[in-house]
Amino acid sequence: MFFKKESEKKENKEKVTRKKVSNVKSLGIDLGTLNTVVAVPAGDKFEIYEIPSVVAVKKEDPSHVLAVGEEAKLMLGRTPEDIIAVRPLRRGVIESISQAKALLIHAVKKGSKNDVSSVERIVVGVPGDVSEVERKAVEEISKEIGIKNVITISEALAAAIGEGLPIADASGTMIIDLGAGSSDVAVISLGGITDIETFRYGGDNIDENLVRLVKEKYDVEIGLHEAEKCKIKVGMVKCNKELENKKIKIIGKCSKTNKPKEITVDSKMVAEAAEPLMKKLINALSDILERLSPELISGVYKRSVVVGGVSQIRGLKERIYEEVGIPVKISNDPLKVVAKGAAIVAAEPRALEPEIRLKAMK
Numbered sequence: 001m002f003f004k005k006e007s008e009k010k011e012n013k014e015k016v017t018r019k020k021v022s023n024v025k026s027l028g029i030d031l032g033t034l035n036t037v038v039a040v041p042a043g044d045k046f047e048i049y050e051i052p053s054v055v056a057v058k059k060e061d062p063s064h065v066l067a068v069g070e071e072a073k074l075m076l077g078r079t080p081e082d083i084i085a086v087r088p089l090r091r092g093v094i095e096s097i098s099q100a101k102a103l104l105i106h107a108v109k110k111g112s113k114n115d116v117s118s119v120e121r122i123v124v125g126v127p128g129d130v131s132e133v134e135r136k137a138v139e140e141i142s143k144e145i146g147i148k149n150v151i152t153i154s155e156a157l158a159a160a161i162g163e164g165l166p167i168a169d170a171s172g173t174m175i176i177d178l179g180a181g182s183s184d185v186a187v188i189s190l191g192g193i194t195d196i197e198t199f200r201y202g203g204d205n206i207d208e209n210l211v212r213l214v215k216e217k218y219d220v221e222i223g224l225h226e227a228e229k230c231k232i233k234v235g236m237v238k239c240n241k242e243l244e245n246k247k248i249k250i251i252g253k254c255s256k257t258n259k260p261k262e263i264t265v266d267s268k269m270v271a272e273a274a275e276p277l278m279k280k281l282i283n284a285l286s287d288i289l290e291r292l293s294p295e296l297i298s299g300v301y302k303r304s305v306v307v308g309g310v311s312q313i314r315g316l317k318e319r320i321y322e323e324v325g326i327p328v329k330i331s332n333d334p335l336k337v338v339a340k341g342a343a344i345v346a347a348e349p350r351a352l353e354p355e356i357r358l359k360a361m362k
């Protein structure tokens, strides 16, 4: 067997609607570096399942998957020597087909309440610069588990649909998606992406940079989990607006003594760690704006939305406005909007067809 049965209680399941969904036919999936989100259309709402993108595998044979999702996450750092917990995706790209397959099976099982044969169509969000090989890999995996109708959609387009932006409009909108391992800036008009910049850099890199900065400043080693906690609790990015410099105490390992040592991380340190991501984002935005046709500038000015987990960091909206003059909105639902958009397309794939888009313009 590929994986063990997981406890229903452990997985973070959000019930957006009370309506019971039976005979599920279509699912939207955001196969993420850190989190995989499954959205199931239920009337005009969704049932949402969030699964950590982690699998536990045998060290000797990493294609041998022992546990998936929350169960595998609990094993991180606590596994016996012959078992390791790994992420099937790195920087938004599938690293191991067998591990990604186990994760996708798990996601489809969750979304269909263990009735995989009832699923007729899945739509999977992929990063904007995904290669044909990677796209095919997702399709092949889906077909292997018995789902014939698989559509891959750019995460940015799915996010725009999930946000309810008027994608068919000719005047343009913009999505900025800041994920764990990859980020996109995309301009959308007439139902399709007219320009996109993708960079394989995201929230994970802030964590890595913070680990390095803490080591340099205190000679103390902290884990990536601790770094992520600091980013989420006290994080901010540099901007002209005066933001509170919050502080958090964490325990690390002193490099000299090997003893535990308590240190303080503040918002300014996180801002320093986030600066390379900010530079990449501002470069991407500047390049997009340089190429943007004047017909689309007013739509982009009025309707630019930031999605993805990192969108929640303080000061982001202010910094983007200072640098490129676009007053962005931060999504109210940044972690689930790609899966929701994918689910909308899964329920009505014709929404992406050109003639429907043209009709929507009339």
Ligand SMILES: Nc1ncnc2c1ncn2[C@@H]1O[C@H](COP(=O)(O)OP(=O)(O)OP(=O)(O)O)[C@@H](O)[C@H]1O
Residues within 6 Å of the ligand: 030, 031, 032, 033, 034, 035, 036, 091, 092, 178, 179, 180, 181, 182, 183, 202, 203, 204, 228, 231, 232, 235, 307, 308, 309, 310, 311, 312, 313, 334, 335
């Ligand atoms: N409040 C917060 N402030 C800053 N960063 C956050 C916050 N909450 C979550 N994050 C970060 O957002 C990232 C996860 O975002 P998301 O779930 O959109 O990524 P993903 O879909 O797994 O990755 P990718 O799209 O790159 O494959 C992580 O780096 C996480 O630490």
